[in-house]
Amino acid sequence: MAGNLTRDEAAQRSRLLTVHSYTVELDLTTGADTFRSTTVVRFDCTQPGASTFAEIAEATCHEIDLNGTPLAADPHGRIPLPGLAAHNTLRVVADVAYSTTGQGLHRFTDPVDDRVYLHSQFATADAQRMFACFDQPDLKSRYEFTVTAPADWEVVSNSSPVTVETADGARRWQFAPTPVLSTYLTAVVAGPYHVVADEYRGTVDGEEVVIPMRALCRQSLAPHFDAEEILDVTRRGLDFFQAAFGMAYPFGKYDQAFVPEFNLGAMENPGCVTFTETYVFRSRVTDAEHERRASTVLHEMSHMWFGDLVTMSWWDDLWLNESFATYAAALAQSSATRWADAWATFADAAKARACRQDQLSTTHPIAADIVDIRSMEVNFDAITYQKGASVLKQLVATIGTDTFLAALRRYFVRHAWGVATLADLLAALTEQTGRDMTDWSAQWLETTGPNTLRAEFTLDESGAFSSFAVVQGADPQHPTLRSHRIAIGLYDEKAGELVRRHRVELDVAGPRTEVPELLGQARGDLVLVNDDDLTYAKVRLDEASLHTVLTGIGRIGDPLAQAVCWGIAWDMLRDGELPPARYAQLVLAGVNTVASAAIRRNLLDQAVAATRHYLPAGRREAGLTALAAGLLDLAGTAAPGSHEQLAYVRAFASGAASPEQLAVLEGLLSGTANLPGLVVDTDLRWSLLRRLVTTGRGTQQQIDAELRRDPTDKGRSQAAACAAAIPTPEAKTAAWHAFVAGEQPLGTLGSALAGFHAPEHAQLTEGWAQAYFDVLTNVADTWPSERTQTFAKGAYPPAQARADLPALTEQYLAEAQPPAWLARLVREGRDEVVRARHILAG
Structure with missing residues (x-):
């Protein structure tokens, strides 16, 4: 497993080292389990004779050489480096394990055609899972990658290839040296990807700018890939940000790869941005999904300046990246795309997520105190992203957009290709506005709660x-x-x-x-x-x-x-001031007047969630029946084949409760019923079947049949969720055993846990409450952090489970003494239960 670097260790290493270059050679033809990684690092030490360490994880090292002296790695993946010279060369040759958890170099085999695809994901500190390095953000360097891969593969990295040579049935890709980057921003994507190529042409300060740009996805998704819209948003974003920041895009080319089993929404690797391929729409979707994808494209693009060109010194200032990018994406989307109401979407959805996170007992300042890597991994939350962006929006309302952008230009010029802290940003704002920003920072960035x-x-x-x-x-x-x-x-x-x-x-x-x-x-x-x-x-x-x-x-x-x-109403519901049934009535009465597809989707999701989770069991079916009846009426009156119709049918499919409504779902699934213009495609079929399974009207045989129709990785994920939602003790037992045995792939674990813990099944699953805490006690130090986090959040019992759930939680925390990052996730589960029970009691 990768180590848990502390802030103090990183600061000490940073004082000692200046890293000049990495030369990394990867051989991806050595088998399905490992790849060969050869790394040469050249670096200086300010205190000759001092000692430090480098990192390499999940690797079998064959050669470690520091200035001609053989060394060995320790069991925790660190390479002790004693007796450093003023100028040093470290060479490491290792066989490194491919990842199946999304951390490091992830390997995926497409069940449709057995093609293999790789992608890297290194934030927060997983570059060490691909090559030996000093894995912290402030030790920036240049990188030169050389990759040997099967001859029919495409290989993508941060820079463009300078040579591609074919020999012995393989191709050797040599990439140009990168600009100065942090380790976590380097990237390699490899496989027989489908590629759509284009270019951007624009003008910055009177100079013509030409940027090659491409969009990639795996071959089996190519028929569904609407690369033209993605590249159009990219082109508009480059126009906007270059003008707003007064600086041309700094990384030469712009590739965007949509990759399988990605753990995040996207990652801002310069020149090689990676996205979850859920943004490749294999079925018909509403415009909400298009708006969300555009927002993500623009979010990652803004990072090219704020995060990649200028990088935080340590993860305390992650908000400098993510809050800014969330704000900048909405600004660009409202100014430069067809989603002119992006700030309305932000007000409805982003603020709600921020407020929810900020009212948990685990809330933290936007400028957080991050003592180590594990603490950071659970801080990719709505405070770091949405609350921070809301606070920046408030700041801009005070000082003006032009003044804010002018301060950013100061910041970019001053710290380009280096690292910066919150103090550096505040200094630029102070100089531009003429007002001391210390009090603003103290009020907004260093406190908690709304x-x-x-x-x-x-x-x-x-x-x-x-x-x-x-x-x-x-x-x-x-x-x-x-x-x-x-x-x-x-x-x-x-x-x-x-x-x-x-x-x-x-x-x-x-x-x-x-x-x-x-x-x-x-x-x-x-x-x-x-x-x-x-x-905010x-x-x-x-x-x-x-x-x-x-x-x-x-x-x-x-x-x-x-x-x-709408945001006020939802917040009142969450505070127990507006009954769930009244909120559902409000949505039914007003949702058809909402212009934004994203807000419409959010409202429908919230209405169903409020009814399923916040109504007592004795009133839930009646509440769902009333809500679903209204949703079916809306679907019937919406324009045939419209985005609105699809949104209402999806919501109906997640909330149908009465026998008559479930019969409608069965008819839509079998084709014996229809709504004019509605296409019941792959994803909608899974939604219909999942609700039927959850309510006891769908079977394992139907799940198996649907999986045969859709034998993709997405189909497997949907099938796992449906199987876990079967309301029988035997099905729940089988699902639980798959969870705890690690048999459920990480990419399907979250959806399967949601199926397992359907609120309608609270009595069926209450016996697993104690088992949840037992599992956490046993696996916290052995499971990969991504799996532990997914399980800790998704398997926490629902509010309708045992009455003593809060007490069980406190007992676990007292006896197991879990690490702070895990204790935080468990406390957040308890907080949500306490809030839900307050609403249920109303």
Whole structure:
């Protein structure tokens, strides 16, 4: 297993070393289990005679040579390097294991045609699973890769190949030296990939810029690959970011590979971006999926400057990468693509995820304290991404977009090809704005928990405001009151639509901020605090405004204002202030007025989840039946074959409950029933079957038959989820044993666990609650971290399980004393159970 580098170890090594170059040769023709890796590292030491270490993991080392002296690796994958000279050369020859967990160089065999595909994934510290290195972000260097691969393979890396030679049935790819990069940003993708090539042409500062660009996927997905849209978004993103950052794309070429069994949504390897191939749509999808993919493309592209050109010194500042990229993607998407309402999607979905994470007992500051690699692996969360982006959006609302981008240009020029810290970014912002950013950082980046904002006012006899204030509150456990830049909108109903009549923008601070600008204004039908979604905060409406939203959210014409109100309603549900059935009714009444496909999908998912998870067992079937009836009505009235129709049918398929509704699912699956224009394709068939299985109306024989129709890796994942969802003790036992024996591939484990823990099966699975804690006690130090994390999150029992679940959790934490990263995941499971039970009790 790869080691767990600490921050102190990294800092000490960084003080000692300057790394000049890596020469890495990989032979991918040596068999199905391992590949040959030969690495030569050239580096200097500031204290000759000192000692340090390099890393190589999951490897059998045949040769380790430091300046002519043979060495050996230790059992933990570290290579001790004693007695360093001023100038050093380390050479390591090893057979390294291919990964099946997505960490390192991952190997996948396509079940459709038996073709083999490889891709690397090195964040946070898994480059050592492919070549010997100093695996930390601040020891940047140049890399020269040479790869020997089967003759029919395509090989892609960060730079372009300079020679490709064929010999003995194989091809040898030699790549140009890269610019200076961190180890975690290097990449190799290899296999018989389908390639679509194009180029970008643009102008930056009057100079023509030409960038070769390609999109890749495996051969069996090529018929479904809409590379033209992906490359169009890429072209628009390059136009936008080069203009916004005042700097040409710095890495020469732009390849984007959609790879199988990828653990993340995407990874920003410069010149060789990797994506989950779920973004290759093999079945018809709604525009929400297209919008999400475009957002991911733009997110990774922004990293080329913020993260790749300028890299964080250590993982404490991961937010400098991810918060920025999340913000920048929405900015680019709203400015340069057809998804002009991207900020509305952000307000509805991203803010909800941030607020959920920020209210857990494990919440942490955006600028987190990361003491080692394992601590970082669980910090790829909604605080690092969505809350951080929300806070940046609030900062931009305060200082202005042009000023913010000008500060970024300072930052890029000053730190190009190097590393930087939060202090460096704050310095650039301070210089550009003329204001000290220390207090802003202390308030927003170094504290936890959301504030709550609400309007408090009185009216005169005419219905106009005689007093108006914004009141700010905070959770007693996170009592910080912050300065917020907000807008307040006053909305009136006109011709059946709620239209903003008046808007004020102001700063609020402390527990109470008077708003004299609103005195004398008529109250209207809706008083919306945080109109335009400028700040990150929870919002509560006054009683009359809440009534307006609950009875007419669909009449709010502005997409962003409507999204803010949808977010308020969801947050109230999560806080036990809005009954789940009432929330479902709100969605049914207003979802057909939502312009954004992404928001529509999110609302439908939330309505089904609220009904399945937050209604007591005795009321759940009736609640689902009512919701599904409304969804089927919406599907029937939507335009035949439209994205809206597909979205409603998908939601119906996940919530159908009554015998009549399940019969509709059976008819759609068998072809004996239909909706005009609806195509029941592969992915929809699995959705229909999974609900039938979950409710006891589908069988293992049907699952097997469907898998024969779809013998792909995605089909295997869907089949595993369906098998785990069979509501019998025998099926649950078989699924559990597959989980704990490691028989369930990592790529299917999460979906299978979701099938196992369907809320309808709480009584069936309550006996596995203690087994969950027993497994964690036994595997925390032996399973790969990705599998442990997936199991810890996905196998945590649902709220409907044993009444003593919180107590069992505390007992496990006290007795097992798990590492902090694992304890955090378990505590988050407990927190969600406590919250769900509060809602259930309402």
